[in-house]
Amino acid sequence: MAFQTHVNRYQAPGIPGTFASNNPSYSAVGGENQYVACENGVLIGRFGWTDANGRIANAGGAAPLGFILHSDLKGIMYDIRDRASxxxxxxxxxxxxxxxDFWAVTGTAATVGQKVFAKLADGTLVTGNAGATVDGAIETKFHVATAGAAGETIKITTGGL
Structure with a gap:
């Protein structure tokens, strides 16, 4: 097991890919075993698309199918020396x-009310104004619910502010 090398000054506000509230939510409805990770796997807390084989990938060319939720302990650590997965x-x-409403890491500075864009190459989140053109990204139904600097954990929502 790895030795502790860092101490945070403040507790993390939330874990990316988890619920940020108890407000109504819904998931994409698929058939039995339809939504499974593609051959390269996927990362939780990012957006997901269906690939050519109908499996879920962190990259796509159109609007993403949804935000990948951290549920049922699906992140797996293969080695006991791993810190997290x-x-x-x-x-x-x-x-x-x-x-x-979900916790997510923003790739750009985020202010309340901005739209959330999904990067087509890897499903990470960036923010911008509604209707804006963000290079290499597509606008989603989500918007920013709490402000944060690039690399920080923020709340994103499809509900009202």
Missing amino acids: MAVPAGRPVTLMQMG
Whole structure:
């Protein structure tokens, strides 16, 4: 087991890919074993698309199917020396959320009310104004609920502010 090398001054506000409230939410509805991670696996707390084989990937070319939820302990650590994992291995079930309030890491500075954009290459989040063109990203149904600097954990929502 790794020796502690860092102490945070403040507790983390939330874990990316988890619910940020008890407000109504819903996931993408699929058939039996339809939503499973692609051959490269996927990362929790990012957006997901269906690939050519109908499996979930962290990259796509159009609007994402949903936000990948950290549920049922799907992130797996392969080595006891690993510190943590947000990876869902190939073939494991993936829950894609289409509505609700979630914790996520922003790739850009975020202010309340901005729209959330999904980067097409890796499913990470960036923010911008509604209707804006963000290079390499597509606008989602989500918007920023709490402000934060690039790299910080924020709340995103499809509900009202």
